[in-house]
Amino acid sequence: MASAPGKGGLRRTLRSCEYGCQFVAHDSPVHRLSAGMKLGIGMLLSASAAGGRTPATLGALVLVTLCYYLAARLTLADLWRDIRLFMFQAALVIPLYCLVHGPAKGLWPGIRISTQIILFYLPGAVFLRTTRSSEVMRGLRRVLPYRVSFLVFVSVRFVPFFFREIADITAAQRLRGARLLPRQKLNPRNWPDLFNCLILPLMVRALKTADEVARSAESRGFGMYPERTFFSADQLIRRAGDTGTAQQGEPSAPTIRTAASNSTVSS
Amino acid sequence: MNDLLLDIDRLSYRYPGAAQPALNEICCTVSAGECICLTGHSGCGKSTLLSAVMGLLRGGRLSGRVSIARGMGAGSGSCPAGMVFQNAESQLICTSVAEEVAFGPENLCVPPEEIGPRVLEALAAVGMEDHLGRNPERFSAGQKQRVAIASVLAMQPKLLLLDEPTSQLDAVGKAELAGILTRLKRLGYTLIIAEHDPRPFAGLIDRYLMLELGSLIAEQKSAPGVEYFRNRRTEPVACCWAAAGSSLEVAGIELAYPETGTVLNGVSLTVPRGERLHLFGHNGAGKSTLLRCLSGLERPDRGEVMLCGLKNPQPEQLPGKVGVLFQNPARQLFGETVREEVAFTLQRLGLTRPEWELRVAEALEICRIAHLVERAPLTLSFGEQHRVALAAVLAPRPELLLLDEPFAGLDFPQRLALLDILGELPGRLGTTVLIVSHDELPDPRWADRSLILSGGALGERSW
Known part of the structure; x- marks a missing residue:
């Protein structure tokens, strides 16, 4: 468009x-x-x-x-x-x-x-x-160690997610009367709003997200073995000729392949 | 089809500190290749049962037995069961689709040379093989859901568990998901879907297990209570309440994002005072963007918004006049008690304590949560938190109430109850109500008018 x-x-x-x-x-x-x-x-x-x-x-x-x-x-x-x-x-x-x-x-x-x-x-x-x-x-x-590296990685990985949460929480709270505009924050009397209306809900969201990420990783075998293998996705992506630069829009209709091409996933 | 895959025997579980068990003596079996739907209202124990099958419950008191047959074909590089969680967003950890799908096999110590074919197979099964290098963060809800399914399929589980998979999807997304699951079932996967509205999957479900308050109360072959979803309600809908003037006038607003181009393309709308309006649109149609424009959070490139007599208002001008309820209530809750939460805007508007106490009591009574007044909002269930958030925006008796996807995460009775509350508002508080959603209304009679947002423009819906 x-x-x-x-x-x-x-x-x-x-x-x-x-x-x-x-x-x-x-x-x-x-x-x-x-x-x-x-x-x-x-x-x-x-x-x-x-x-x-x-x-x-x-x-x-x-x-x-x-x-x-x-x-x-x-x-x-x-x-x-x-x-x-x-x-x-x-x-x-x-x-x-x-x-x-x-x-x-x-x-x-x-x-x-x-x-x-x-x-x-x-x-x-x-x-x-x-x-x-x-x-x-x-x-x-x-x-x-593998577990610590995952912890560090996830903490960094979710930085953009929390940027978005900050924006969304701020929007909702401003509409309720919270004083969160930069010029309002100049007044120390409005600083409690920063903690109550923004930081507190953000912490709640962070804890909930951390719990969901931990459960998701655990359900996908994280921590099942003391070590893990490392797959180089770059080669696969390059081979497929998809660098991910195209505009991402609405979901395309799923491509349904024949059952023969997926025989290994069948039990 | 007759090989026993999952055997649950007298499974009970109580969350730490909970008075009642979340699961109570559950007994059931699932055969290989079956598709089972766990259904029941919110809080009945569907998600807890799936977590118990996956062995993800921590703390609390667990008794009984869950056994999954490993059987033929289950090697060291596979796991017996895989689960797709309700919120696909927090399930996706990596920066590209290929890495995301490879995450499970890597954890299972699958040799790197075997992971590539697994990734491609899993993505082909969900129709996402052309998106290997893309960042899943930028995907639509339906695409994220499909990547989440592929990330589980790559671990070659025999049993696939899906927790409320349609909660973020519109009708198109639901139909696509039903197609993918039908295909997976044909490939021999055993599926257990926890869903309070199983209608999109009616064609592939073999058995329905109905849960209530943690107990398995019924098992049947046909969809339970289909008539219940058909909305044969006979109760009259609150009649239309109209007053002179309009709460909202939008004239030709246009808005474009650098990343996606035009989102709103000359949207014009007039909403008379007291009207109940439903604005429908598929995922990505621009509904939330329109709502952000209406509430002053986004300034359109062209056009004007007149909201309760204010031209192109800033959000700071709106408390007391306009109430806006966003999708996730946890984002706006912070009070120590429900009273404190609901009183926040009233205190900001300078009302005295006797004045705001009256308004708080009124809002809690309208939302049917007066009994929760001393409870801490963050300890309540999702449905209760939703009501508290609604009471908080209703307490100042707004002239206009804007709701973004208010039915997300609510089961059918909760949706109907919410609609009942919203239907009373024009007559009781003189509030105009605008619902923006990708879901159909649980009772289509509710809306005085229904519009559709498509291709950046608004149109009347024809029935």
Whole structure:
């Protein structure tokens, strides 16, 4: 379906039916790097962001991180989806610094802290968007026991899910009168709403989801044996010539094959 | 067909801290190749029984015996039973379809060279073999359900358990799923489907096991209570209540997402005050997007929304005037008691305690949950939580009530009860009610008007 041209252009560009940090199944130089390499680059960039103090250092880091992000063939709209929560946090932090230290002394530290937080987090977003789950599991398995590596993997994997939950809970609560807009959060009297109306339901959803994921994994044999095998899905995907880049729309009608092709699944 | 596959003998289970057992002396057998439907109202123990068969119950008190025959063809790289959970979304862990389907065989230590053919076979069985590299997160509910089934089939189970598989699906999705299950049955799979509305699978079910309060109360070959779903209700529906003016006016709204293109394409709608309106549409038709536009959460690219006299309102302007109930009530519950939960918006509107206590009592009485007033919302059943969430949006006596998929997760009696509550609102509170759903209404007489959203445009439904 084609987009309607004209009005609402910027709003439409920034609008999304997707959420931050979702894996993007296309090819790029960053996609082709190994999970370990991406972790290494990410740690280096994040550590540099934590240590950067001067405007020149941070400016250079912004450029390098942005290049890394764009090398993954991610767009500026993707970038906005990934960092918009941190922009709201910046809208809170910078005025608070100005309030406490005065505009002259507080502005730069506020900007610096906000930028450092975004730069610290962004390589992680690139990792999530460009790394297949099997690569992560295989990479983690080299340094962690199988069960622990699964735990770490699932915790990271569900970051986009919780971005979506945050958006949905916030929407429902704003319509009930909760004060959750960034400008409302500037007022400390509204901070209890952040905990009661957003964080508490989010924690409940997180616990429920963790329980469902654990049951699902257990029912699919997770933990049945002390070890597991690792299948390289990439080869299968490449052989099938499907890189997953096509637009995903409504479900297609199921293709029913002959029984002969599935003889092994019959008992 | 006569080989015994599953034998359940005097199975009882009580959840930790529960007063009543969730399963009570269940005895039944299932033969290889059969398709069994476990049916009964919400909370009757269907899901618990499936979990017990899978050995997934933790804590609590379990007694009795469940045995699944391994028999011929069951090797070390297979498991005797596989389960597809109600919420396919949280069942999908990996970033691509191929990895998702390979997850089970990997855990069963199947050699990597054998996993590829298994993945392809399982995906072919559900018609998803062309989506190997896609991220399941971006799939529709029906596609996610099919990947979840394939991820279980790859473990080559003989017994396939499905827990409320149609709960997120529209009519098209249900028909597709019924086709897939028919094919799996033909391939020799033994199926147990836990479903409160078994009608989509009537053609493939051999036996119905009916549960009530954890006990197996009946076993029959024919679909239980078909007349019950045919809605031969004779009770009169609350009559149409109309007042001057309109609660909602939408003029030519258009909205597009960068990822999917146009979703709403010139939607116009006028809803008179006091009308009961049903807006029907299949999964992905744009119903939720339209609701987000109406409630100010999304600003359309073109067009105007006039809601209770407010032009293109922000969500912050709506509490007290418009109530919006989203699909999953757990997303909005946080109060320590039901009273606190229902009073939240009223307190925000600045009502004094005597005023809000009256309104809370009224909303609880309308929703038939006055007895729950001191209970903690998060400890209630799904159906009760749904009512609490509804009471919370009704307490301010909104002029307009918008409901997104309000029947999801509710069984048929709960759906009818909800419809009864909603039917009273125009006469009692003067509230206009707009239901958005992919399900048909349990009682079609309820709606004063029914519209369909398709191809981004609204149209009248013809019966």
